[in-house]
Amino acid sequence: MxxxxxxxxxxxxxxxxxxxxxxxxxxxxxxxxxxxxxxxxxxxxxxxxxxxxxxxxxxxxxxxxxxxxxxxxxxxxxxxxxxxxxxxxxxxxxxxxxxxxxxxxxxxxxxxxxxxxxxxxxxxxxxxxxxxxxxxxxxxxxxxxxxxxxxxxxxxxxxAHEYTLANLHFARLVEPDNAWTRARLADVEKLRARGKPSLPSTLEGEKSCNPFLRCSEAKVVEAARRWNPGCGGTPLEVFATLRRWKDGFTAPSDRRGET
Ligand SMILES: [Zn+2]
Incomplete structure (x- = not known):
């Protein structure tokens, strides 16, 4: 279609x-x-x-x-x-x-x-x-x-938004060793440099690099608890911590933030 x-x-x-x-x-x-x-x-x-x-x-x-x-x-x-x-x-x-x-x-x-x-x-x-x-x-x-x-x-x-590059900079902060995140970042940098959209993505791809869909992954839990030592470590607590962390994060590629 x-x-x-x-x-x-x-x-x-x-x-x-x-x-x-x-x-x-x-x-x-x-x-x-x-x-x-x-x-x-x-x-x-x-x-x-x-x-x-x-x-x-x-x-x-x-x-x-x-x-x-x-x-x-x-x-x-x-x-x-x-x-x-x-x-x-x-x-x-x-x-x-x-x-x-x-x-x-x-x-x-x-x-x-x-x-x-x-x-x-x-x-x-x-x-x-x-x-x-x-x-x-x-x-x-x-x-x-x-x-x-x-x-x-x-x-x-x-x-509905082209936020991918800024989001990937945050994802890399959460999971610096995630090879999927690094590969996607390299791809999206090329696409955006040519003025092309980074979307649509696939859900499979998102599950590999989107920290908000990876709140049970040990590395993501660790990162959330490093940023907020009071985070209990359940997927919901990790999610809430990531969301607060991201609210105060400005990517080098985006000074305006999300709407
Ligand atoms: Zn809205």
Whole structure:
């Protein structure tokens, strides 16, 4: 299935997915670049899928929904122009069964869309990182990431921000000896130097280098306890420690941080 990444703002990606029966826009935070792409390729979208209500994910929804007369899928009451409220389970979009996963933590009503091998996970799981805890708790975000971690390894992680390089610098700090992290860092440095996206990644790859999915690994536990000697060492405590550690970390490649 052709998957297109449309860049928006400084580091957002809006995904365009051709399913064969439809053309879905995921998290259109900005209508401008989407319209430009659609016009240039003579395309008409059939649905908008929103992972959560933050402005950089929904800013273009009203304009695009009106212009193309589109149904808007999402959870909670803060998605503009919402027509289809989704919950955990299956929803049919353009004749396709899409799995909805409720993944609170970054926001309380954050959802992911899983269709075939594509996972649209918004600001919950990033490549080599995870979202900030804005509305929920570290426990919630941990459970949400556990839910995603158990999907098949071939799953394409279609997250909404190009944070990979900064995340890998943090991952390397946590696990300096992790060969997967070093290899991925070298690959992503090359991709970014050529202006190419580092996404989508695969879940299998994430499980090898994303410290937030590796909270049971001895080296990650050790690193968390070094940074916070009060950390008890359970996967949840390690996760909460890593998240706090990362909140105060600025990578050499990124002085702005996460949103
Ligand atoms: Zn967000």
């Amino acid at each position: 052709p998957l297109t990444l449309i860049s928006a703002f400084r580091d957002n990606y809006i995904y365009l997915l051709e399913t064969g029966t439809g053309l879905w826009l995921v998290d259109p935070g900005d209508a401008g670049p989407v319209e430009h792409h659609l016009q240039a390729h003579g395309l008409s979208p059939t649905a908008i899928l929103c992972t959560h209500h933050h402005a950089d994910h929904v800013g273009g929804v009203v304009h695009l929904a009106r212009k193309y007369d589109l149904p808007v899928y999402g959870s909670g009451d803060r998605i503009p122009a919402l027509t289809h409220h989704v919950r955990e389970g299956r929803v049919r979009i353009d004749g396709e069964d899409v799995e909805i996963l409720e993944i609170p933590g970054h926001t309380l009503d954050h959802v992911a869309y899983w269709w075939k091998d594509c996972l649209f996970c918004g600001d919950t799981l990033f490549s080599a990182g995870c979202g900030r805890v804005f509305e929920g708790t570290a426990d919630m975000l941990f459970d949400s990431l556990e839910k995603l971690r158990h999907l098949p390894g071939i799953t394409k992680v279609c997250c």
